[in-house]
Amino acid sequence: xxxxxxxxxxxxxxxxxxxxxxxxxxxxxxxxxxxxxxxxxxxxxxxxxxxxxxxxxxxxxxxxxxxxxxxxxxxxxxxxxxxxxxxxxxxxxxxxxxxxxxxxxxxxxxxx
Amino acid sequence: xxxxxxxxxxxxxxxxxxxxxxxxxxxxxxxxxxxxxxxxxxxxxxxxxxxxxxxxxxxxxxxxxxxxxxxxxxxxxxxxxxxxxxxxxxxxxxxxxxxxxxxxxxxxxxxxxx
Numbered sequence: 001x002x003x004x005x006x007x008x009x010x011x012x013x014x015x016x017x018x019x020x021x022x023x024x025x026x027x028x029x030x031x032x033x034x035x036x037x038x039x040x041x042x043x044x045x046x047x048x049x050x051x052x053x054x055x056x057x058x059x060x061x062x063x064x065x066x067x068x069x070x071x072x073x074x075x076x077x078x079x080x081x082x083x084x085x086x087x088x089x090x091x092x093x094x095x096x097x098x099x100x101x102x103x104x105x106x107x108x109x110x111x112x
Numbered sequence: 113x114x115x116x117x118x119x120x121x122x123x124x125x126x127x128x129x130x131x132x133x134x135x136x137x138x139x140x141x142x143x144x145x146x147x148x149x150x151x152x153x154x155x156x157x158x159x160x161x162x163x164x165x166x167x168x169x170x171x172x173x174x175x176x177x178x179x180x181x182x183x184x185x186x187x188x189x190x191x192x193x194x195x196x197x198x199x200x201x202x203x204x205x206x207x208x209x210x211x212x213x214x215x216x217x218x219x220x221x222x223x224x225x226x
Contacts, residue, residue, distance in 0.1 A: 043215075090215075102147070
């Protein structure tokens with residue numbers, strides 16, 4: 001069963017705007033990761049945030065984690081057409097599982 | 113480094129045929145895994161391995177077999193293909209067995225079962 005669920009399923013914005021995607025999960029976690037998938041390609045790791053972290057930045061990416069609400073958000077600032085892709089969150093389960101469970105993804109379209 | 117290499121990129125099979133999807137990584141990663149990606153379903157874990165000689169089932173293992181005789185290779189076998197196995201298959205690897213490491217993905221094998 002899915003651990004993480006992204007919201008919205010699809011998002012269309014104009015170049016230069018910010019894009020925010022959300023991920024909710026069901027059980028306590030050790031880490032949460034965000035990945036990007038360009039059409040026809042494999043997933044590429046973007047950022048990992050640990051359960052004891054609240055916010056993390058990487059370039060134009062900002063990830064927040066609220067363990068009390070079991071949710072995370074990915075913010076892409078000043079979006080570009082090249083950011084058009086699907087974005088997935090992935091979680092483990094607190095308690096030692098090595099498995100990483102992915103959500104269904106948010107499809108982001110950035111219009112030039 | 114080539115990273116994670118999957119072959120073939122595309123394959124069409126008839127129901128009942130068998131085949132092996134190949135996955136190789138050159139990063140000396142201990143952990144390797146197979147996912148399938150279907151429209152609207154995201155990625156679902158099929159099998160995974162924490163090291164040579166060790167494999168375990170994921171969320172959707174039925175109809176698939178795996179083995180891990182070397183650190184580099186993690187093939188996925190379909191013993192008797194069914195139309196429900198039409199999907200895009202991704203292999204991934206990561207350093208160490210802990211979940212605090214990023215996973216590296218291949219570009220997938222697009223499999224159609226007629």
